[in-house]
Amino acid sequence: MLTGVTVEPPGLRERKKLATRTALRAAALRLVARDGLERVTVDQIALAADVAPRTFRHYFSCKEEAVVASAQEGAAALVDRFRARPAGESVLEALREAVVAVMDEGEATSRDHLTVLRLARTTPALQPWQLAVLATAEADLAAAVADRVGESGRYPQVCAAATFAVLRLSLGRWLDGPAADLDALRAEIGAGLAELARGLDRP
Amino acid sequence: MLTGVTVEPPGLRERKKLATRTALRAAALRLVARDGLERVTVDQIALAADVAPRTFRHYFSCKEEAVVASAQEGAAALVDRFRARPAGESVLEALREAVVAVMDEGEATSRDHLTVLRLARTTPALQPWQLAVLATAEADLAAAVADRVGESGRYPQVCAAATFAVLRLSLGRWLDGPAADLDALRAEIGAGLAELARGLDRP
DNA sequence: GGCAAACATGCCGTTCATGCACCTTCGTCT
DNA sequence: AGACGAAGGTGCATGAACGGCATGTTTGCC
Numbered sequence: 377m378l379t380g381v382t383v384e385p386p387g388l389r390e391r392k393k394l395a396t397r398t399a400l401r402a403a404a405l406r407l408v409a410r411d412g413l414e415r416v417t418v419d420q421i422a423l424a425a426d427v428a429p430r431t432f433r434h435y436f437s438c439k440e441e442a443v444v445a446s447a448q449e450g451a452a453a454l455v456d457r458f459r460a461r462p463a464g465e466s467v468l469e470a471l472r473e474a475v476v477a478v479m480d481e482g483e484a485t486s487r488d489h490l491t492v493l494r495l496a497r498t499t500p501a502l503q504p505w506q507l508a509v510l511a512t513a514e515a516d517l518a519a520a521v522a523d524r525v526g527e528s529g530r531y532p533q534v535c536a537a538a539t540f541a542v543l544r545l546s547l548g549r550w551l552d553g554p555a556a557d558l559d560a561l562r563a564e565i566g567a568g569l570a571e572l573a574r575g576l577d578r579p
Numbered sequence: 580m581l582t583g584v585t586v587e588p589p590g591l592r593e594r595k596k597l598a599t600r601t602a603l604r605a606a607a608l609r610l611v612a613r614d615g616l617e618r619v620t621v622d623q624i625a626l627a628a629d630v631a632p633r634t635f636r637h638y639f640s641c642k643e644e645a646v647v648a649s650a651q652e653g654a655a656a657l658v659d660r661f662r663a664r665p666a667g668e669s670v671l672e673a674l675r676e677a678v679v680a681v682m683d684e685g686e687a688t689s690r691d692h693l694t695v696l697r698l699a700r701t702t703p704a705l706q707p708w709q710l711a712v713l714a715t716a717e718a719d720l721a722a723a724v725a726d727r728v729g730e731s732g733r734y735p736q737v738c739a740a741a742t743f744a745v746l747r748l749s750l751g752r753w754l755d756g757p758a759a760d761l762d763a764l765r766a767e768i769g770a771g772l773a774e775l776a777r778g779l780d781r782p
Numbered sequence: 783g784g785c786a787a788a789c790a791t792g793c794c795g796t797t798c799a800t801g802c803a804c805c806t807t808c809g810t811c812t
Numbered sequence: 813a814g815a816c817g818a819a820g821g822t823g824c825a826t827g828a829a830c831g832g833c834a835t836g837t838t839t840g841c842c
Contacts, residue, residue: 389808389819396821417797428822433799468780501640504707507714511706525781530752530767534774535781537744545736564733571737575778577671578728578738592788592839599790620828631791636830 397435397445399425402488404442409491413439413499440505443492447506450489451513451540454478459520467521468573471539475565479558493547510540542568600638600648602628605691607645612694616642616702643708646695650709653692654716654743657681662723670724671776674742678768682761696750713743745771 386394403424407416418439422429436442457477461470496502518536522528546565553560589597606627610619621642625632639645660680664673682689699705721739725731749768756763 387809392808393820418799419797430800430823431821434820438798466780466782503714504711507710508707511710530748530771531774531779531781533748533752534745534771535779537748538741538775538779541740541744542737545733545740549733549736568733568737571734572741572775573778573780575776576734576738576741577669577776578734579669590840595838596789621830622828633792633831634790637790641829 396425396427396431400427400432400435401442401445404436404439405446405488405491405495408439408443408499409495413443413495413501440502443495443502444505444509446488447492448509448513450478451509452516455513455516455520458517459523463524466573467524467535468539468569470524472566472569475543476562479561490547494551497548497551510544514540538572539569542572599628599630599634603630603635603638604645604648607639607642608649608691608694608698611642611646611702612698616646616698616704643705646698646705647708647712649691650695651712651716653681653689654712655719658716658719658723661720662726666727669776670727670738671742671772673727675769675772678746679765682764693750697754700751700754713747717743741775742772745775 400421404416404421407421407424416439418432419429421439421442422432425432432442436445454474457474458470461473465473492502492506496506514536517539518532521532521535525532543565546561546568550556550561550564553564603624607619607624610624610627619642621635622632624642624645625635628635635645639648657677660677661673664676668676695705695709699709717739720742721735724735724738728735746768749764749771753759753764753767756767
């Protein structure tokens, strides 16, 4: 099992809650990707997700948060894959393989994640919320790194923060660059992580 | 000269504009630090800064942005100090010394910066905006690093992103830790940057 | 002095955001 | 099985936020 939290099967209530949340974030992403952030209201998102407008704010505090929620799932999946990597790999190796694993599997999730990234680059108002998502996932990744190396000091935090920074940069550079295929993205991320592994100082 | 942008002395209009902006961000920080983010309205901030409520949104899109604007000045100062470091120092050395220089000088600015950090830790709604400030400064720092090493590829971006990540983490760890003096903060930042210099991988 | 651009302000409508009360649905206990 | 408590979903009301537009005022430049 990859998710290390809930062991008992979630009840009907939990599943409905998750379904509502998923419907809301999917609707938010779809509408905003189609019409632009400014031309979508919370009411429209709620309507598209078949819930009352008031219900929307039980899940998200604003439409920006709903849009980037898809990226949150991707980041959480990355942490799960990292925890599942064999102990033989070094920390950065395991991280790189986890990234590759996440990209290779969930097609729909992966595409949502990339859609969010594209949106965040063209819509400045989304950037703060996208960064907040990364910061949240960063704490989880730091805990996972701490578990892996058996040490809970500064290193896991620095490692997690630097990794997500490289991930964010690499995706940006990939979207800016000429080659838009996944292999180019893997190479970009690998090169970024290699720089972290090698040490960042320069004379 | 440290600021490498404007060469001609700014006219009266520019100075008044800057004064208004400064008054607004100072008022925002003071009121929010005193009463909490939720209990301060944009109208109150504008009133305290002696401008019309409508004028506020010519400068900031929301009160959160006004509060973290103080941190933006601190980050911009760091980039300036980094550019001023002698060429003999390595990149991370220069960054560390720039941090020390910023902390040692501007007493008022430094305290505002730290106040923002403290607020951002107790007020989750501020976190996205604080991170956005760092991301903006990150681009400037990457450009400065590129100028220093004479290379505009991936390395400057990774270096700037990792540095700001370490800075953010170190300040957080310092605020959490027992010793609240500036020497402890310098040590924390130095240790974090040393980890970046050494390379982050672990077996 | 005069002119054009930029800034500050007021007005107004839309959207956002949240507290409160109520209803429905789910989980659990007996 | 039936009942009860808890939690989610909904509607309503209210205050704040946000942004376009028109207007007066200041600034920079000729």
